[in-house]
Each structure stands twice: as structure tokens, then as C-alpha cells.
Amino acid sequence: MKPLIEIKGVRHAYQTDAGPLPVLDGLEIAVPEGGFSAVVGPSGCGKSTLTRLIAGLMKPDAGEVWLHGKRVRGPRATVGMAFQNPVLLEWRSILKNVLLPLEIVPTKLNRKQAEERARFLLSLVGLEGFEDKRPSELSGGMRQRASLCRALIHQPDVLILDEPFGALDAFTREDLWMTMHELKAREPFTGVLITHDLRESIFLADQVVVLSGRPARTQYLLDVPKSGPRSLDDLYTPEAAEQLNILRHQIQIAQGRAAPEPEAAA
């Protein structure tokens, strides 16, 4: 089957005063429809650049980004995004914040249906009864939940998550991991998750892409088996420990703190 998201040989550099700063070099990622890939890598390796490329907010210097068999040449309405900062609009209620994308994207839903859908999504993430609150009245975790609803309201083909749980405390983060699984069961989506948290990557994704240090290329691919950790207890099994160990080792290689094993030994 043809992957829904395909990143082929993408290379990108930022122009700085000290000359071009290459951040991505020969990136290869493929995410099948309904798949969920996590991208991990050392700090500053160009992970956020990757999200902007997939969203069509930037054009790569070389290489191609394909979505649904079409080359990405600019922003498209079929993408949903959530960032580490929930970026809710303070002058709107939570409900109106969730409805924001429908004011941009053409939609078949009328006003009432749109509102019903927003309320449905909010109830899925446990924000029933908070529809009319202002963002400042919600906790950080609740704001991030609302931001996920906004990313999904227009039924995007692709959900791009740029460290959405990075600023939350550990317990709230684990809560939101569970919410993600519930959301995915009710509202299937294809997703790319940028994260620093290896446990998060194997818990949420079915494929973990390890990027090398800057300029980043695809260094390692870990397929998380379908039977992989899907409840918090599963994170403390020997299988999960082994996957985490592999990833940790790969990150150390990417950071240049461990030597890659010779091909023959692998």
C-alpha cells in the first residue's frame, strides 16, 4: 500500500549570518494510512523543521514531501496541527477555539453540526462542561486537550503534533497519552508526533524514527509491534524495556556519545 505521508530525500538548510546551516539531509520517512509515527532525535536536530515541511509551511531545498499521492507545495486544509504551546486564542471560549479551523477550511457542516462535533470532541477528551470557559480558566493539560480537539475538528488526513505534551507534568502527560489512544479509536487519523520522550514514542506510535544529529537524516527505524505498550502498565514490561534500550542507544549514537556498531556485528 502506498504510504499516506512520504518524505523522500529531503534536504534543508537555514540561511544564517555564518552561512547556510544544514538541518535536514537525506530524510526518509513513510507513514501508512492510519499509521502513527514518532520522530525522536537530539535537541536542535531539525524536528520542528520537519513538521513545518509536512504542513507545507516551508519548502525543502531538495527532496520531496508527498501526501496522499500528491506533492506538497503549500499549506493544505487537510492538516491538523498541535504544538507544545497550545496557542488557544484568549478572547474566544474553548468551544469557539475548537471551531476556529472550520472558519478557514471549507466544510459541509452547518453551524449547528459543527458545534455538535466540537462538543463531541471536547467530551472525548474529558472537557465536557468547559465549552464556555476562557482558556485562561483551564489548566495546562486541559488547554492541550482543547488544542487537540481544534487540530481534529475539520477531520484532517494528517495530524502533526510538535511535542504537544512536552510542557506538561509527568502525570498529566500520561493522562493525555491515554486520551490520545481513546481519540484514535473514535476518530482515526494518520499522525506524526515529534517528541523528546522515548516512553511516549513507543507508547503512542507504531513506528519510531530516530534522527541523527544535525544535519538530520533517518538513522534508525523501530517498529513497535501491535501488541506494544498500550496501557501504562505495559511500559514496565521487559519488551518495553528492550525497545527503550534500543532507542536510548540510538539517541546516544545520534548525539555522538556512542559509536555505531559495525554493520557485520549488527
Place this chain on the structure above:
Amino acid sequence: MTGAKILRSVGVPIIALIVFLLAWEWLVWYRGWPTFKMAAPSDLPPAYMRHWELFLTMGWQTLWRTVAGLLLAVLFGTLLGMIMGFSRIMRDALYPLLVGFNAIPKATVVPIVALIFVGQHDFNTVLLAFMISFFPIAVSVSIGLSTLEPEYRDILRALGASQLTIFWKIALPKTLPEFFGALKVAATLAFIGTNLMEIVSPHGRGLGALFDSGRTNSDFPLMFAVLIALAFLGIVLYYIVVALERVFAGWAERAPG
């Protein structure tokens, strides 16, 4: 709001005002100052009674010209702020000019303006009110727009929204708190502009002209009465801006506690 809260929000300023007037009255009485040195609050009501018609017509002239200048400043300042907020090049180009223009004492501009537009009293006065008050608006709008976090842009841009849509839906409302902060400053500045023109280049209109006639007739209580009337108009305009702020940017106010 509960009764106690209303009492506090209205009562406290009124008590402060009464204390201020009493202290003023006492100071003049205690030092035995004549009115040409300092008029006492008790001198003011007679001055208002004697000239109440003049206060009404001239107060209105000052008020409408100030508001007209302020509205022009809002339009022009917002436009200029948008240009500087969205374009780095324009910001670099315009900031020194703007700061330089703002540094010119406006009292020196009065005779020049009065000469360029001879006899156009209303126009001159509005122009000066405008010139003195657009600067804070332009600066606040440009800073508000240029410090907009890129993620705010991205959530709409990723959906294919145009720059104009992003401005209307995000940049503009997000800048409103800064805008209203600047508007409060601009509103009081505009009064200074109007009165500069009315006093430095008097043409028989506005409270500034009334002040000037008080000076030429040695009617010192009248001069003080004009100052207090100006302060009153300033307070009225300020609270109109505050009311508008509540309506359009009330969300920026943190709940107390």
C-alpha cells in the same frame, strides 16, 4: 457586582477627590495666597456660574476637536503600526523618523502649522491633536504585531488562511490590549495638542482660548476653572476608552485573586 463592591469602586475615588479638594482649600487658606498666586476650590463655582455658557460651548469645541484628532491618530497610527509590524524593512526605515518626529516639541510646531494653514482653526487644532497622539498607537500596534508568536500564525497558515484572515482573526484581537493601553495615553495627549493650539495660537475657540482670556483679563479663578474643566474632560474621555477596552479587550483582564 455586589453593593459593597460598587460602593468601593465609586466611593473610594470620590473620597479621594474630596480629600484632595479639602487639602487644596486648606493650603490656600493656610498660606493666605491671593487668587493670582493660587485660586482655591471655593473660587471655582463662581467662575463657572459667571461663564457657564462659555464653558459649555468652548468645552464642546475643545472636546470634538480632540476626539477628531484622536480618531485620526487611531486610523493613521494603526495603519503605520501595521506597516511596521508586518515588514521588518519598513520598521527599520520608519522608526528613526518616527522617534525624531515625536521628539520635536509640539509647541514649536504650532506657529508653523498656523502659518501653513492660515485661518483653518478647526483643521489646525485637530491636526495638532493628531500629531501629538498617534505615536504611542503606532508603536504599540507595531510591537503587538511583530511579537506575535509564530505558532499563532501557523495554526491558521497551515490551513491555507490568507494573511488578511490571519490579521483579522488573530493578530488584530491579540494586539487589542496593547492598543488600548496606548489609546489611554493618546487620549490625554490629544487634549494637550488641542490646547497647545488654542493657547499658543489663540483664535477665540475652545477652552484654551477661554484660558487665554482669563490671562489677559487677570481673571485668575477663571484660569483655574478652565484647568479643572480640562481635567474633567480628560477623565471623561479616559473612561470612555476604558469602557471600550472592557467591551473589546475585556478578556485580557485577569480575574482578581
